[in-house]
Structures are given as C-alpha cells and as structure tokens.
Amino acid sequence: xxxxxxEFIFFFCICFFAYYLVGRSYQKYVLLLSSCVFIGYHQLxxxxxxxxxxxxxxxxxxxxxxxxxxxYFTTRYVASVGMIVLFWIMDRYAxxxxxxxxxxxxxxxxxxxxxxxxxxxxVYWGEEKAERSLPDYMLYMLFFMKFLxxxxxxxxxxxxxxxxxxxxxxxxxxxxxxxxxxGLIKKIVLADQIAPYISGIFDAPxxxxxxxxxxxCMLYPVELYADFSxxxxxxxxxxxxxxxxxxxxxxxxxxxxxxxxxWRRWHMSLSYWVRDYVYLPLSSATRHWKQKGLxxxxxxxxxxxxxxxxxxxxxxxxxxIQGLVIVYEVKARxxxxxxxxxxxxxxxxxxxxLCTYVIFxxxxxxxxxxxxxxxxxxxxxxxxxxxxxxxxVNLGMSDHICIVSGVALFLVxxxxxxxxxxxxxxxxxxxxxxxxxxxxxxxxxxxxxYGKFGANNFIYLQF
Amino acid sequence: xxxxxxxxxxxxxxxxxLKRENIVLAEDSTxxxxxxxxxxxxxxxxxxxxxxxxxxxSFREIVKFxxxxxxxxxxxxxxx
Numbered sequence: 001x002x003x004x005x006x007e008f009i010f011f012f013c014i015c016f017f018a019y020y021l022v023g024r025s026y027q028k029y030v031l032l033l034s035s036c037v038f039i040g041y042h043q044l045x046x047x048x049x050x051x052x053x054x055x056x057x058x059x060x061x062x063x064x065x066x067x068x069x070x071x072y073f074t075t076r077y078v079a080s081v082g083m084i085v086l087f088w089i090m091d092r093y094a095x096x097x098x099x100x101x102x103x104x105x106x107x108x109x110x111x112x113x114x115x116x117x118x119x120x121x122x123v124y125w126g127e128e129k130a131e132r133s134l135p136d137y138m139l140y141m142l143f144f145m146k147f148l149x150x151x152x153x154x155x156x157x158x159x160x161x162x163x164x165x166x167x168x169x170x171x172x173x174x175x176x177x178x179x180x181x182x183g184l185i186k187k188i189v190l191a192d193q194i195a196p197y198i199s200g201i202f203d204a205p206x207x208x209x210x211x212x213x214x215x216x217c218m219l220y221p222v223e224l225y226a227d228f229s230x231x232x233x234x235x236x237x238x239x240x241x242x243x244x245x246x247x248x249x250x251x252x253x254x255x256x257x258x259x260x261x262x263w264r265r266w267h268m269s270l271s272y273w274v275r276d277y278v279y280l281p282l283s284s285a286t287r288h289w290k291q292k293g294l295x296x297x298x299x300x301x302x303x304x305x306x307x308x309x310x311x312x313x314x315x316x317x318x319x320x321i322q323g324l325v326i327v328y329e330v331k332a333r334x335x336x337x338x339x340x341x342x343x344x345x346x347x348x349x350x351x352x353x354l355c356t357y358v359i360f361x362x363x364x365x366x367x368x369x370x371x372x373x374x375x376x377x378x379x380x381x382x383x384x385x386x387x388x389x390x391x392x393v394n395l396g397m398s399d400h401i402c403i404v405s406g407v408a409l410f411l412v413x414x415x416x417x418x419x420x421x422x423x424x425x426x427x428x429x430x431x432x433x434x435x436x437x438x439x440x441x442x443x444x445x446x447x448x449x450y451g452k453f454g455a456n457n458f459i460y461l462q463f
Numbered sequence: 464x465x466x467x468x469x470x471x472x473x474x475x476x477x478x479x480x481l482k483r484e485n486i487v488l489a490e491d492s493t494x495x496x497x498x499x500x501x502x503x504x505x506x507x508x509x510x511x512x513x514x515x516x517x518x519x520x521s522f523r524e525i526v527k528f529x530x531x532x533x534x535x536x537x538x539x540x541x542x543x
Contacts, residue, residue, distance in 0.1 A: 285522075288510055293506070294504075297506075
C-alpha cells in the first residue's frame with residue numbers, strides 16, 4: 001500500500017476519523033491496530049517479522065536494565081544487538097543467496113531494526129529507561145507513517161510523544177496537509193516524470209551514448225532526492241495530522257559545500273544514526289591512533305552505511321567513495337582554506353557546491369547500477385563527444401516533460417531556499433484568504449494536471 | 464588548576480590540531496563557534512588533551528561535553 005494509492009487514501013481517512021472519534025485513552029490502540037493492518041496488508045509475514053523484532057528488543061531492553069553487574073550488562077547488550085543485526089543480515093541475504101522467491105526481504109526491516117538498535121543502545125548507555133508499556137513501544141517501532149522508509153526515530157524523540165498523545169491542532173493539520181502536497185509535487189510532478197528515462201539508461205548503459213550517460217548520472221541525484229524527500233514530506237505531514245512530530249530527513253543537500261556537509265543534510269536520520277552509534281564509538285576507541293584512527297573509523301562507517309542500502313559490492317564501493325572523499329576533505333583542509341582566500345567566498349562556495357554535487361552523482365552510479373562491471377562501463381563511457389543526436393541531452397524526454405520537471409525542480413529549490421530563511425508554509429498561513437486559497441488551488445491543479453499517477457513505488461522501499 | 468589556565472592550554476592544543484592560529488576559546492565555546500571543530504576532528508582533540516593532562520575520558524563522558532566549560536570541569540575533577 002503505497003502512500004500514493006487510492007487504498008492508502010481510504011485507509012488513512014478511516015484511521016484519521018477513528019483516531020479522533022474514539023476516546024483519548026484508545027487513540028494509541030487505533031494507531032497500533034492501523035499500523036498492524038498497514039504492514040499485514042503488504043504481506044502477513046512482514047507483520048510477523050516486525051512483531052518478532054519488536055517483542056525481542058522490548059524484552060531484551062528489560063533484561064539489559066536488570067543486569068546485576070557491568071559484565072552481564074555488556075554481554076546482554078552485545079548479544080541482543082548481535083541477534084538483531086544477524087537477523088537483519090539473514091533477512092536481507094536469504095533471498096539473494098538462495099535465489100528462492102520464498103524468502104522475501106521484509107519491508108521496512110532496515111529502518112525498524114535500526115530503531116531497535118538505537119533503543120537498546122540508549123538503554124545500555126543509561127540515557128533511556130527500558131520501556132514498560134508494550135503498546136507504546138510497539139507503536140514506536142511500527143507506526144505506519146514511518147514504517148516503510150523512516151525517518152529512523154530515536155526513542156527519546158518519539159516515545160514521549162506516544163506516551164502522551166495529543167490531538168493535532170488545526171494549525172498542525174493544515175501544516176501537515178501542506179507538507180503532503182509539497183511531497184506529492186516532489187514525487188509525482190518531478191521524480192516520477194523523469195524516472196523512466198533515467199532508469200532506461202541505468203538499466204541498459206551499453207545501449208546509451210556518452211552524453212546520455214552524463215545526463216542520467218547528473219539527473220539521478222535529483223530523482224533520488226525528489227523521490228525520497230517527497231516520501232519524507234508525506235510521512236512527516238501525515239504524522240502531524242495525528243499530532244506527532246517526526247524527525248526531518250533532508251536539509252537542502254544540494255547546497256552542501258563538501259561531502260561531509262552533504263551527509264549532514266542528506267538522509268539525516270540515517271547519517272546521524274551511523275554517526276552516533278558507529279562512527280563516534282569507533283573513533284573514540286581508535287583516537288590514540290590519531291589520523292589513522294580517524295581514517296579507519298570514517299571508512300568503516302561509510303562502508304557500513306553503503307552496505308545498509310543493499311547486498312553487493314556496488315554498495316560497498318558507494319560507501320567507500322563517500323568515506324574516501326571525506327578523508328580527502330579532512331586532509332586537504334588547509335588547501336581548501338587557501339583556495340577560499342584566493343577565489344573569494346562566493347566563487348569558492350559555487351565551486352565547492354558544484355564539485356560536491358558531481359562527486360555525489362558519480363558515486364551514485366555504483367548505488368544505482370546492478371553490477372560493478374556495469375558501473376565501470378558507465379564511468380568509462382561518460383563523454384561529451386559521443387552522441388547520436390541533440391535529443392540525447394534530454395534522454396528522449398518530450399519537451400512537455402522537460403518543461404514540467406524543470407519548472408518543478410526550480411520551484412522545489414526556490415521553496416527550500418525560502419524555507420531555510422523562515423518557514424514559508426507558516427508565512428503562507430498569515431496571508432489573506434484569497435492569496436492562500438489561490439496557492440492551494442494552484443497546487444492541487446498542478447498535481448492533477450502535471451502529476452504522473454500510476455508509478456506507486458518509492459526508491460527507498462527496497463532498503 | 465583554574466579554568467582560565469586550562470582554557471589557555473586548550474587554546475594551544477586547538478590551534479595545533481586544527482592548524483588555525485586565531486582560535487580563542489571561552490567557557491561557553493561550542494563546536495559551532497570554532498572553525499574546523501566538528502565530529503571529524505573532535506576525537507583527535509580529545510586524544511591530545513588526554514595526552515597533555517595524563518588523563519582518560521570515557522566515551523560517554525566525551526559525548527556529553529556540551530561546551531568547553533564542561534571539558535574544563537571534567538579535567539579539573541580528574542586532576543583532583
């Protein structure tokens with residue numbers, strides 16, 4: 001049940017009305033039941049697996065907390081996290097290795113497993129108490145608006161909200177609806193319009209010209225961003241309508257001036273997760289190795305981040321590239337400072353933004369290609385001089401699609417620029433009714449006239 | 464040892480590790496106020512501080528430092 005489907009709209013409306021019709025003490029049970037229906041609707045086994053991980057981590061946290069001494073404490077923590085990681089790896093690789101269709105990769109498992117590890121680690125560190133209420137914890141793990149592709153929530157951020165559910169205010173509901181509309185524009189007016197043309201090139205790079213390879217490579221980050229941030233906006237907006245604040249996942253990643261900066265702005269709930277639970281403990285343990293410890297921790301962290309996205313060496317290389325570029329940035333700090341003085345602030349910023357984008361786009365070739373040999377073929381054949389005709393530049397898209405997706409991208413970038421300078425959606429609320437409703441109608445007409453309906457899948461569902 | 468004395472020596476360590484001569488720390492300085500001080504350089508700084516004062520911070524102590532003042536207080540406690 002994708003967010004962009006009639007089934008989901010129907011399902012969401014029933015949950016929404018049931019949530020506000022029942023008494024306050026039953027609201028969490030409405031959300032919990034809805035979440036179970038949502039997950040089980042995809043496949044019953046997905047619900048069983050999610051319930052299994054949830055119950056296991058709930059019981060494990062209680063045991064960790066009850067441990068009598070430090071030795072038991074650490075053993076229980078390591079064993080519990082180890083079991084979840086092992087289970088995640090088995091679930092991830094069972095289908096790939098056996099080649100059997102019997103083993104299905106459980107939807108959302110990468111996201112809720114990371115939430116479970118985050119929870120167990122916080123309990124182990126003494127930052128959180130083991131949760132007493134099973135329904136609250138189940139909702140933390142299974143809440144349907146973030147189940148499929150995150151954001152990966154921390155216990156300290158979501159559990160207190162679930163323990164004290166408050167109905168959404170009128171402002172929260174309208175803000176949530178606006179976020180959903182923005183997400184829809186990103187997804188169906190931008191991402192889904194250009195996706196088939198980019199996929200065509202990545203799925204058959206051998207049949208594409210050099211210019212087409214360059215254009216697909218440069219446009220893929222835009223597609224990925226519009227798809228995933230569109231999903232996140234809808235998740236945040238939908239949750240807000242139940243009075244729940246989820247964590248943001250993106251903060252204008254395409255203005256990042258370095259790859260390290262990009263990862264503070266791109267899929268933030270995942271990058272902060274790996275920073276806090278992988279990179280910081282690793283770099284702390286290896287800090288006496290000085291620079292070598294830093295490099296080791298960075299590379300291992302980013303390889304882990306790459307592997308989180310999928311099985312196969314392509315994802316290892318994708319992560320390794322991110323790590324190596326950040327290591328270079330750390331080592332070349334003085335050179336970058338010198339370059340900034342020579343070029344001036346504005347020119348240096350523009351140059352850095354362009355370099356960061358191009359490096360990220362090139363690394364995504366490994367993320368998107370099915371095999372390493374495809375990825376290397378893709379890179380070797382990137383060329384401005386190898387083309388069939390001028391239509392190669394727009395990957396065969398019609399003029400209509402070029403204009404629609406180009407304008408949508410421009411509007412998304414402008415929207416995010418103004419959002420960074422104060423909340424544009426809240427400013428819109430303060431405008432006269434005529435202005436507000438004109439904008440609302442414009443958005444609705446844009447979605448219905450220029451949106452591409454029918455492509456229901458989000459890229460990050462596969463992770 | 465006074466906080467001001469510790470801050471003086473921290474200034475020298477930060478300048479050496481971050482290779483910036485103009486760093487002047489205060490008790491309420493955070494990573495946001497000091498160019499180059501981020502999660503990538505933090506552990507190298509901590510390692511230099513530990514070496515300088517012959518002390519050891521645990522991982523949980525390190526991640527709980529909110530600003531330079533917290534770091535100074537921890538150094539003073541460990542030296543006592």
